[in-house]
Amino acid sequence: LQATAPFLHIGAxxxxxxxxxxxxxxxxxxxxxxxxxxxxxxYLAVVVALYLVPLTISSPCIMxxxxxxxxxxxxxxxxxxMLAPENTLxxxxxxxxxxxxxxxxxxxxxxxxxxxxxxxxxLRRTTNVEEVFPERAYEHSSMFNWTDLEKLNxxxxxxxxxxxxxxxxxxxxxxxxxxxxxxxxxxxxxxVIKDNTSxxxxxxxxxxxxxYYSTYINITLETILASGIRQQAVMWLPDMERQLVRQIxxxxxxxxxxxxxxxxxxxxGIVKLNLRYTKVTNEDVRxxxxxxxxxxxxxxxxxxxxxxxxxxxxxxxxxxxSHVLRKVPFPIWLMPPDEYxxxxxxxxxxxxxxxxxxxIFQKWRLGSIRTYNxxxxxxxxxxxxxxxxxxxxxEKLIFSEINNGVETTDELSLCSENGY
Numbered sequence: 001l002q003a004t005a006p007f008l009h010i011g012a013x014x015x016x017x018x019x020x021x022x023x024x025x026x027x028x029x030x031x032x033x034x035x036x037x038x039x040x041x042x043y044l045a046v047v048v049a050l051y052l053v054p055l056t057i058s059s060p061c062i063m064x065x066x067x068x069x070x071x072x073x074x075x076x077x078x079x080x081x082m083l084a085p086e087n088t089l090x091x092x093x094x095x096x097x098x099x100x101x102x103x104x105x106x107x108x109x110x111x112x113x114x115x116x117x118x119x120x121x122x123l124r125r126t127t128n129v130e131e132v133f134p135e136r137a138y139e140h141s142s143m144f145n146w147t148d149l150e151k152l153n154x155x156x157x158x159x160x161x162x163x164x165x166x167x168x169x170x171x172x173x174x175x176x177x178x179x180x181x182x183x184x185x186x187x188x189x190x191x192v193i194k195d196n197t198s199x200x201x202x203x204x205x206x207x208x209x210x211x212y213y214s215t216y217i218n219i220t221l222e223t224i225l226a227s228g229i230r231q232q233a234v235m236w237l238p239d240m241e242r243q244l245v246r247q248i249x250x251x252x253x254x255x256x257x258x259x260x261x262x263x264x265x266x267x268x269g270i271v272k273l274n275l276r277y278t279k280v281t282n283e284d285v286r287x288x289x290x291x292x293x294x295x296x297x298x299x300x301x302x303x304x305x306x307x308x309x310x311x312x313x314x315x316x317x318x319x320x321x322s323h324v325l326r327k328v329p330f331p332i333w334l335m336p337p338d339e340y341x342x343x344x345x346x347x348x349x350x351x352x353x354x355x356x357x358x359x360i361f362q363k364w365r366l367g368s369i370r371t372y373n374x375x376x377x378x379x380x381x382x383x384x385x386x387x388x389x390x391x392x393x394x395e396k397l398i399f400s401e402i403n404n405g406v407e408t409t410d411e412l413s414l415c416s417e418n419g420y
Contacts, residue, residue: 003308005057006340009050013351016050019043020355024362047355054344060282060311061333062340072309073101073316074325075200077299078119081320082166084174085158086126087117088181092192100322102198102233104298107186107220113212114146115186115220119204127152127183140207146185155181164320186220190227198233200255200274200296200318203240217241225249235272235296242268255296259284262291272296274318277305282312289313300325307331 023043030036079091080098087105095103106119118141123129130137132151136144155178159167170178193199203220206213217240224234231251236242245252246269255272256265259279265271273280273288277297288295298318300306306325309317311334319325335343 003059003061003312006054006059006062006335009053009057009344010347012053013050013347016047017351017354020358021362024355024359025366027359028362028366047351051348051351054340058282060308060313061331062335062337063311064336065334068311068331068334069313071328072306072314074322075102075104075198075296075316075318076100076322077104077318077320078106078117079103080322082164083170083323084178085155085181087119087184088154089184089188089192090155090177090181092184092189095322096193096197098323098326100197100326101316102200102235103193104200104202104318105186105189106202106204108142108204109206109210109212109216109219110146110149111143111211112145112147113219114149115223116146116149117184117186117189119202121204123152126157127154128156140210142204142206142210149183152183153179153181154183155179186223187227190224190229194227194229194233198235199229200235201237203238217245221245221248235274237274262288262293265293266291274298277309277317285312285314303328304332307333 020043023039027036027039030039076092076095076098078086079088080094081091083094084091092103092105105117107115108118109115118126120126121140122138123141123144124137129152133144133148158178158181159175162168167175167178190199201220201224203217206216210216212219217238225248231249232253234249234252235255236245236249236252237255237257238245239256239258242254246254253272254268254270255274256268256270257274259273259275260268260270265273270293272294274296275298277300280295280297285295294315296316296318297309297314300309300317300319301321301324303325306317306319306328308331310331317325
């Protein structure tokens with residue numbers, strides 16, 4: 001909210017200023033001074049509070065350009081899921097082609113001990129398991145042998161459901177490749193990324209009945225080390241067996257998905273946090289930076305949000321749209337404090353002048369209209385009606401007298417002609 005507060009403030013200011021037309025109109029129509037005072041005081045309090053809101057705003061992009069930190073590194077969420085089916089070999093190949101900093105993947109262990117990539121507890125969303133193994137569609141993903149997992153298609157769902165509305169933009173060759181993707185082994189993915197790309201692995205929970213439940217971490221760790229990927233390129237998330245992992249692979253970047261204070265992180269040997277972007281404030285990012293701890297935030301897909309986190313000093317972000325964010329050359333908006341203060345004061349002055357003008361105009365427009373109570377209106381109508389009736393009666397009387405005079409004259413003329 002703080003990040004977008006400058007724009008929200010201007011929008012609210014425009015709305016409250018426009019509302020003055022209705023408030024001023026009602027104020028001018030109200031006869032009781034008490035009601036007028038209450039109405040005006042309430043509106044004035046809202047306006048003044050809104051004028052002073054910028055004093056509480058600390059948006060990260062209100063800063064000098066020279067204070068802007070380096071562009072946050074981009075980590076592909078499950079590869080490049082807008083360009084290929086998530087957690088497939090094609091998805092990670094697309095991510096590597098973009099030359100981004102790293103990739104994130106979700107790892108599980110098959111029933112026969114093969115680490116593979118899958119996010120969901122079941123295979124229903126991202127494979128055709130309901131067609132191949134309909135009776136096992138609701139089983140946990142890790143309860144399948146690798147030979148069974150190999151039989152599944154992991155790409156058709158992407159083209160049919162089009163989760164990001166991007167399937168239609170794929171080239172013909174990419175479309176066909178996506179349609180033929182299968183479940184991906186961890187070892188195959190590591191072979192693709194090991195030379196120039198970093199890795200965050202999310203370990204999905206195994207059911208207690210899994211035969212490798214207690215050795216899950218060890219088997220996955222052995223697979224990573226056997227791949228030849230640089231230890232410094234691996235961000236290790238699980239708290240399980242963390243001390244053992246630090247001994248076997250001291251080069252791993254120990255990473256936590258829990259928000260911890262800097263002192264606790266140092267005690268556990270953690271050098272990086274991996275958190276949802278809504279869980280971290282600007283102050284948190286600054287405090288971690290002072291303690292020489294880095295922060296990766298997920299899932300950041302929009303350039304405007306990426307820009308705000310860039311201003312805040314975030315070191316890296318995980319994104320579904322890495323192909324979009326990598327093309328952002330500079331924060332979408334960056335404003336020096338002096339420039340923002342000028343806009344703030346100018347906006348408040350313009351709003352104040354408009355509000356005063358509206359109140360004066362509405363008072364002038366409506367003040368000249370005389371207000372009658374119902375009794376006065378009825379009496380006035382009755383008086384006008386009575387006057388009109390008297391006038392009509394007078395006219396009838398005059399015409400009646402004239403007609404009578406004419407008839408008398410005719411009778412006299414008739415008598416003289418007959419010799420009377």
